[in-house]
Each structure stands twice: as structure tokens, then as C-alpha cells.
Amino acid sequence: MSASGTPGEARAGAPETAENGPAIVLVEPQLGENIGMVARAMANFGLADLRLVTPRDGWPNEKARAAASSADHVIEAVRVFSDLASAVGDLNFVLATTARSREIPKAVFGPREAVREIRNRQGEGQAAGILFGRERWGLTNEEIGYADAIVTFPVNPRFASLNIAQSALLMSYEWLQAGLAEGELPTRFAIPVNDTTPAPKAELVGLMEHLESALEPTGYFRTPEKKPVLIRNLRAILQRPGFTTMEIRALRGVLSAFQGRKARPDEGDDG
Template sequence: MAGTDRHREMIVEGPAIVLVEPQLGENIGMVARAMGNFGLADLRLVTPRDGWPNPKAEAAASGAVHVLEGARLFDSVADAIADCSYVVATTARQRDGFKRVLGPVDAARNLRATHRRSQAGAILFGRERFGLYNEEVGLADDIVTFPVNPAFASLNLAQAVLLMSYEWMKSGLDSESETAFDGAEFVPAPKEELFGLFGQLEAALDARGYFRPPERKPVQVENLRAVLTRPGYSVEEIRLLRGVISSLDRFSPSSPRGTGSPGDDPRRMPAGGRRTRKRDRAGQGDD
């Protein structure tokens, strides 16, 4: 989903993302992209398999070069989180021990609280093939796991980072339903506008013989009004609908019921006479 705006200030804050022995440069690049999407910038790499820097990472980062340029290398998990006050370790399987197990929402809120105290936080992500060792999980304060399909719980590295990064950003919003931009603001229409729509629609349908048999008309009108009152239209929406009805209802008063067409609208006829019929492409249609 495109939406990069180079004119806006880049958000760069929040917990460190610690990748333990990541294998592919492409995976690191996709992680950087996920971090950049949600305002994270502190990337820490523990002994990446293919070394660092890795040219394949930049190609996969889709512009999140600032994350890659700031990435730091460490020899162990302990070194990577030494300055952090609160650390969560991600895992897809149950672990033995005395750690709290949190969902991503609660983990992100704890990380946000740590950040607001001006303390450093971190999220540990394990190896692509088998995750974190138990002793590495033991260095964290809490475990975080995702509510995924138990029969297919495997997430790739970038997906896992994306989920936690999203929850991190959401935890800092005034409302968790807040969006990046607002849609148009619609003011509910007064009933007078709605009654005008009812009258116009009823007259147009009546002229076309819609209400059949006639004794059913009161019930049909009531049903139409029930449908039209349900959405809570704005003034602009009602005016749009009335414009549609007007367009469909531009029939000459002399046209027999149901046989007119928009071309019979008197306002579209040449001044001083009737509309002349164009010859068809075969040269026929002479009067």
C-alpha cells in the first residue's frame, strides 16, 4: 500500500528490535521496512549469519535505509539488551519457566510505559528456523506470543516484527481506532431534507406506474421510507440521490407513461423545433 510522504518528519523512537542470528539479508531488510512503517528505528543484530552490512538487505528495505544505517552488531543477546530496562521475548511455542506470557497488545503497552519513563525497552526475535534458545528467553522480563492458528503458527521474521511494531504504534495513539488521515465529515441531514427526497421519489415512481396494484401503494411507500431512513444520510448524500432521480425523471410531459427517454427532455431540444432524428450508419431512417 503506497503512502510514503518525504515531506513529513520521520518518527524514530521506541524499543529496540533485536534479531538473534538472522540468516538472510533480505529478511533483515524486510524487518527494517516493517520498523520504518511504525516509527521504530533501533535495530540490533546478534551475529547475523551472512555478516553485516549486507547489500541484499537494502534492496528489501524499500526505502527504510535509515533503519539499516543505524543497525548495530552484538556478539550476544546479553550484550544487545544490556542497556534495556524492560525486554520481551517473542515465541511461537510454550516455554517452561516462570515468565509471564502476554499477548502483543499488553506487551506493547508495557513497552510504551517503559518508553514514557525514558527507559529503554527491547523485543527479542529468534532465528528463522527455530527461534530463541531457552537461556535467551530467560534474559527477558516477559514472553509475548501471537494469537495465531495453532495448527499453523509459523510466522516469518518480518511478519512477527510487523505485528509487534504495529501494536507499539497503536499503543501511543489517543484512540486505538485512530487512523492516519480522516475522511470527509458529514452532518446528518434534517428531516425536512429527507421528506423532500421521499416526495420526489414517490412522485417519480407514481408517474412510471411503479405502485401496482394501487391498493398496495401505502405499504410500498412505507417500505421505501423505512429503507431510506435507515442509513442516516447527510445533506450531501440526499442531494446526490435527488440529482439522480431528477436525471432519470427528465421526460417530456407529452410522453406516454413509461415510453419517454432522457433524450425527450425539452431542455435538450434545439430552439424553435423538435429534435431531428439522426440517420443511421446504413443511410436509412429518412422521413
């Protein structure tokens, strides 16, 4: 085996990687740009162990680094091997990606089933990897022989060809997705939940009084006799939603705008 780079920890500031994620093994990749795009796809979904088997243009490759779009922690940890046997030598379970039908007696998974199998095996302490073939003709039968099972993507049979970056992205996505609870998003991308605690009653009363003062000069209350009933109805309407502090401040800002003046500091002017 000949290898360059080390599988050490990602450099400072690199995104977190999926714990025990599978190795991504590219067999004789031809273009540095494709290697870089694979690295970027891996980084997008938390994978970091990228292995290359005799890349055509050698390694390191500046075109790969440029195409990786700052996924430097993946690029810097790349390991290069002189043959496939060495690249998968430390793995217990290997999948081969291919779209072509072959007379090889191996189990065939879709990508979702495949990553579930990987996670199950890694839960038992097994190291796993996924093989991707050359840009022009994929993996040979001999190379697929190193795999325990095959992964085939559910694509349009009339246009079934995927490049290695697309294939790696699909598998990386399924890997991350399989580790999330139903409806969960990675923490970095989770939509923040606003505080929905109802505002203190004093703030609600302030809104009611502000609305009354804003309506007074408009003639809304019509006659002094009707004013108490109209105020009571308005207060009932304002009480119902359970406005938060931020919502009350936003509403008071709107009232101030209609009154043609800036909101007081305690009223607020936005949400």
C-alpha cells in the same frame, strides 16, 4: 561491542517514527530478505530502532535494503552487535518472542499485553526492546534468560510457526495500535470528513427553481391549478435533507444533463 551505522535521526523525508518506540533485536538473522522485511514492518507502524546480533551474511546487506521497500531510514540506522548482551545493554526492560514452551520461570504475555507493559514502563523512563530469534530455531534458553518476560502469539497450535518478519509486524502493529484512541487512525490515513454545513438558502432556492424549470416542459404539473401544490410539496422535500453546497451543485448538474445541456458555471456538474 562492534557496531555499524548510528542510531541518529531519520533522513529527511522519512516517515515519522513512534516516540520512544521499543528496539527490535534480531538474534543471528540468516537471510537479508528477512531483515529487510522486518525493517519494512517496523516502518509501517512507526518503529525505527533495529539491532542485529551477528547476522550470518554480515552487514550492510543489499538484499535487506531491497526487501525493505524504501524503509531506508530504518536500514540506514541499523546497529550491529557482536553479542546479545551488548545489544540489550542500554535497555531496562526486554521481551523475548517464542512459541515453544520452556521451563523458564518468566511471565508470559500476549502481544497486546506486552506492548501495554512496554508503554507503561517507557512512561516511567525505561528503555525497552523485543528479541526475535533465528529463522530456523528461534532463541536459545540462554538468550531468553536476558529477557524479563516472554511474548507468545495466539496462533493455531497445529501450525504455530511464524517467521521473524511476521512476528515483528504483529508486535509493531500492536505497538502503534496501543497508542491510538478508540477508533482513531494515524493522521496520514484518516478519512477526510466532508463539510456538512447546509448550503445558503439562496443556493437551495436556485435548486428549486431549476427543478421547476426542468419539469415544466415535461407536463409534470398537469394543470395550472395543481402546479402550486406540487411545487410546494417538491420544495418541502428538497428542504428536508439540508443539502450542502456541493450536493446542490451535483443535483443541478444532474438536472442539466436531463435537460440535454451543459451546466452553467454556477450550477456545477459534480459532487
